[in-house]
Amino acid sequence: MELLLILIVGGIAAAYFMNRNKKQQQEVEQARQMEDARADARRWIERLGSQVLSIAGNDTASTQAVADASERYNAAASQISNANSVQQAKLARESALEGLHYMNAAREIMGMTAGPELPLLEGQRNAGKVTERREINHEGQTLVASPAASDETPNYYPGGNVAGRPVPAGWYSSPWWASALASGMWTASSMMMFSMMFTGMSGVGYGAQDWESGYGEGYEDGLAAGEGGEAGAEDMGGGEDMGGGEDMGGMDGGDGGGLFDGFGDFGFDF
Numbered sequence: 460m461e462l463l464l465i466l467i468v469g470g471i472a473a474a475y476f477m478n479r480n481k482k483q484q485q486e487v488e489q490a491r492q493m494e495d496a497r498a499d500a501r502r503w504i505e506r507l508g509s510q511v512l513s514i515a516g517n518d519t520a521s522t523q524a525v526a527d528a529s530e531r532y533n534a535a536a537s538q539i540s541n542a543n544s545v546q547q548a549k550l551a552r553e554s555a556l557e558g559l560h561y562m563n564a565a566r567e568i569m570g571m572t573a574g575p576e577l578p579l580l581e582g583q584r585n586a587g588k589v590t591e592r593r594e595i596n597h598e599g600q601t602l603v604a605s606p607a608a609s610d611e612t613p614n615y616y617p618g619g620n621v622a623g624r625p626v627p628a629g630w631y632s633s634p635w636w637a638s639a640l641a642s643g644m645w646t647a648s649s650m651m652m653f654s655m656m657f658t659g660m661s662g663v664g665y666g667a668q669d670w671e672s673g674y675g676e677g678y679e680d681g682l683a684a685g686e687g688g689e690a691g692a693e694d695m696g697g698g699e700d701m702g703g704g705e706d707m708g709g710m711d712g713g714d715g716g717g718l719f720d721g722f723g724d725f726g727f728d729f
Contacts, residue, residue, distance in 0.1 A: 496548035497539065503555035504535045510562045517569055520608035520630065524565035524615045531558030556580055560617035568608045582620035589629025590662035595655040598648060603632035604656055624649075624670055627663050 511529045516522030531554050538551035557580055563573045593604045605612040608630045618628030622639040635652070639645045653670050657663045 492545050493548065496545045496552070497542065500535070500539050500542070500548045500552035500555065503552055503559065504532065504539060507532045507535065507555045507558045507562065510559070514562065514565065514571075516565055519610055520613040520615070521565040521569050523613045524561045524568075524608075527615065528558040528561035528565065531555065531561065553581060557617060557619070561615060564608070564615045564617070580617060580619040582625060583618040583628065586618040586620070586625035587627045587660075587663040587665070588618055589627050590660060593656055593660065595652070597652045597655060601632065602635060602652070602656065605630045606662075625665070627657065627660075 507528065511525065511532050514525060516525045535551045535554035535558065538554055539548060542548040542551055556578060559577050560580065563577065566573050589604045589606045591606065595602050603612050604627075606629055608615065612630035612632050614631045614634045616626055616628060616631065616634070616636060619626065621636045622643045622645055624639070624645060626636045639649070650670060
């Protein structure tokens with residue numbers, strides 16, 4: 460009886476110490492991941508900061524791009540200082556990368572070298588890019604999209620998801636995506652505007668109905684599940700730029716993944 464009691468007590472003690480050791484190992488691993496994510500974010504933030512402080516625009520478009528980059532630098536610095544999780548650190552990293560894409564655009568139109576290639580932003584590949592000049596009249600406003608900067612199109616967007624919808628990379632007459640970026644919601648007329656601006660454009664591989672249903676979000680999953688799964692996996696990820704590696708770390712959080720599943724979430728239907 461005493462032997463049995465000793466064995467029971469010994470088993471309980473062994474289980475306790477094993478669980479405690481496992482928990483300690485998990486805490487150590489989580490701390491390591493957090494420190495790695497912070498260090499990676501700070502690396503890109505410092506790189507952005509050095510460019511923002513040393514480069515000034517020399518025309519309307521480059522000046523606006525540098526100003527947008529500066530805004531992203533401030534956002535990234537604030538995010539990393541308040542980051543308490545790996546995901547929050549990755550969001551700070553994404554903000555810094557977006558700022559660097561703005562700086563690359565500014566450098567390009569000023570005739571400067573762009574520097575080393577940057578990792579893609581989350582959703583950037585799916586969003587496509589402007590490949591031809593388009594001019595539309597929408598709600599009393601003239602909106603222009605162009606693949607090149609000009610006095611007419613001084614506002615750059617590097618491409619990616621805004622409030623759960625893909626916005627193509629390009630130069631625009633006005634930052635029409637800004638209100639959705641700030642509020643997290645698109646207006647009821649946004650689908651019509653998008654259709655008028657981008658339908659049939661070669662660099663934008665989706666239409667207004669795809670945009671309405673959130674084509675940009677989950678497109679990679681669709682490729683992986685459908686006929687193009689194998690090709691899609693090779694083209695969309697696996698490398699450092701989009702998944703798992705140093706650059707994205709499994710993040711897609713970026714801009715509202717899964718938050719909007721059609722315009723029903725906005726409180727109206729088409």
